[in-house]
Amino acid sequence: MGIQERKERERESMKSRILDAAMELYLEKDLENASIRNIADRIEFSPATIYLYFRDKEEIFFELYNIAFGEFISALNKQPRTGDTWDRMYAGCKLYIDWALEHPKLYDLMFILEMPMNVIQQQHCKDIGGEAFSILVERVAACIEQGQLKIKDVQLASMMIWNMLHGIVSLIIKRRVLVPEEQESVMVQALLDNYMLLIKR
């Protein structure tokens, strides 16, 4: 009885089409642009159809949050696991900043936007957020083992580094930094290098 399976596939394909349209509309402009009616228009179905595949708009954006986080984690995991522990940690920090500035809207979804999520979704966010954080923790732990960091507490050091990275990136993305755009990358590099200099033993 392959009908069930085919229907399941069709259902998943429809969910994907909805999510793709939602992401497109969001990336093209903003969250307001990704309205249920605009999504429906783009996939050429009625707005009501979307509610057969997602409970509400929030669930759609929760999926987009997951997609964004997945891409970020995948980019991190693509980095080589060989070489000096310090270089690996540094490369992770550099990727964090570069990826965020290249995908500011995805970063917004991940870390800045308000999400009044339900309990299960909140737990899931902690899990996926924890997964990304643990990649950093691992690299920081390796550095501490090698005696490359001033701070010996792995959790504290990881948290401090994450704060630094998020601080830089989020202020730039939200256009709260007073530096002209052409000097941006130079400033970001200077900030990162000086942070690294401070924590290096």
Place this chain on the structure above:
Amino acid sequence: MGIQERKERERESMKSRILDAAMELYLEKDLENASIRNIADRIEFSPATIYLYFRDKEEIFFELYNIAFGEFISALNKQPRTGDTWDRMYAGCKLYIDWALEHPKLYDLMFILEMPMNVIQQQHCKDIGGEAFSILVERVAACIEQGQLKIKDVQLASMMIWNMLHGIVSLIIKRRVLVPEEQESVMVQALLDNYMLLIKR
């Protein structure tokens, strides 16, 4: 001819009432709660009346942004200007974090929320943001003069410290930190103290 003056006072008083209602509704719940119709309901006027005092909703929230920033700057300026330069700088950082965590919604207005503002407003935001930043810059400069900081570049050091502070605060406010709430203040203090330890010469 006191009629003009009285009318001007009445106009300002009406603007205040609108802003007060908007701030109340925002602080009570969220931005969505501060709709033009809800504001109008609260001050017992029709929605259209609000448009006689503000161009659009954006202008109202631009004023709320200014009020929030004003309160923050005033809190900073209330701190004593005497004593050791390092202590003053530290106190400023501590106040930044404490104030932000005590007024998370005002901090949101100031640094996190999206504001598609017009050119004049954008310039004004840079000015008022620059005013707050210059308070930090002053204190950092004094520390550098006293040879209390590892970093000698005033702008760079100020930016690094601001990033740290904003990183901590914004991740906590946006509930992206995995630490339970009762350990929050302990963690924040540990983060701050360790950052200070790193930059101290």
Place this chain on the structure above:
DNA sequence: GAATTTTACTAAACAGTGTTTAGTTAATAA
């Protein structure tokens, strides 16, 4: 003081939003 102008205000409408309900058509199962 009466007539005119200006000011302050609002009801109603427009176009948009998320979401629900009832009803229809097409595909599957009996």
Place this chain on the structure above:
DNA sequence: TTATTAACTAAACACTGTTTAGTAAAATTC
């Protein structure tokens, strides 16, 4: 072939920001 189930939508509901036309009161002018 009929009964059932699944997929989809039109229309409505209660919101949203904003504009327009019209009204009543206050201020000014004659």
